[in-house]
Amino acid sequence: MVRNLMLEDLEKETVFTGQSVIGFADKMIEGKTFTNACGALEIHPDGKPYHTFRTATLLVNGTNLSFRNCIFENTAGSGKTAGQALALYCDGDGLTFENCRLKGFQDTLFVAPLPPKEIQKDGFLGPGQVKPRTPRHVVFRNCYIEGSVDFIFGGAWAEFFDCEFRSLEPGYVFA
Template sequence: MNQNIQKEYHISQDGSGDFRSLFEALSALQSSEFPEEANQAENLPAAPDFRSSGGDTEPVVLFLHAGIYRERIVILRPGITIIGDDPQTTVITGGLYARMPMEDIGKRGTFRTYSCLIAAHDITFKNVTFENSSGIGPDVGQALALYADGDRLVFENCRFLGNQDTLFTAPLPPKEIEANGFVGPGQKLPRVFGRHYYKNCYLEGDIDFIFGGATAYFENCELFSKYINRPVNSYVTAASTPQGQPYGYVMKDCRFTGNCPPHSAYLGRPWREYAKTVLLNCYIGEHICEEGWHDWNKEAAHENALYAEYESTGPSSDMKKRPGWVKSLTPAEAAFYVKSLVLKGNDGWNPA
């Protein structure tokens, strides 16, 4: 990278900053290192792995000023922090969806619908909204606001707006169930079992709106299930935690809210049978079914998955009404899920 590039940039649509768009800023930062891939990441090549630590790559801060950024964002360079003015006024938005016609496999598919793709490590977003505005799941299928594929990713005071599959916390599972189900940027990349931290965020959607295989810690977040006029309106999570990975999703001091009728949404279901999702001191609204969790008709998940709660509160928090394969944690067991343990990995990472 050009060593003369400054470490901080301002992005403003009115021309008062260094760049008018986030796309323009990222293209400038990434052009020397990723000359072809920086602007087009429908299918990243298997090698090199763009999520490498970057060696001596210097951290860069991008100040993203208020605006509706109708651009498709691809982040391949590690060490970038993007700080918006306010999540209500600083929005990255797109409208691609899975059922859109495509020549190669007949449709766009889930993983080419992202409004923003992160395929790098050590990325931080603050005060930004990620949006996919294409429509509800039954009408358009899957539609990602964010495809997050990296390690040590932080999102603070951000909003994630969408419907089906709003937030994908990569990696993909090892194998597809349906032919061409994984077509997209991460299909050929090595699976990186990243760690993500979501703090004071708002996330919304209908079907499986938080899904994937990452270790992700959600702290003081609101998880809003949207009404779509179906008997089951929402599944909040659909983890695909890899076998042997100690942690999947952990949600601490979060609030499960929604505009769905009583008992018409689920806290989660297993995309793959070793899914792990743990709730600590969370508020469970009345829209959640009394049984809380769904097994997605996967009998093996009863033995292999981990769905657990500790001191849930709210109208749908009664653990006596949960199925037998859902675990009620003791205080000693809950201590295993503190942030410092969940995210530390081999490098001791502990984001503030």
């Protein structure tokens, strides 16, 4: 079950386990940990595989949000055994991440929008599948991002300043 986080949740809690969504605007979120273990090969309650875009530990679809000293992780495991497993799905505009850690394997970070057409049937199942393909802008400063195959991907204008990228196995970093 996906949890829609409210400001009061963020004020009370430090660690969020499972899948969460943040959809508000103009806030700073600091020192939070978001963790989950959901891979694309698992079966969703609707009977279909999760596929990539329903695995996100955190979906951020608000605007002008800043995250500082936060951790985003998906511990589902290697893409060979778990499939894609998003730690962070950015579908908001004006998002900033500073001194954050993103940890996962295949497809750790997705910066929306999705491409115009899916290659395989149900390939875009998830929160953005019917949304317009609106350009987004996301900034990462002094962040650590780890993963394996294509672990940073998407169609946003994403900027990375003084970030460290760590490949856990051979493969492309950006797609």
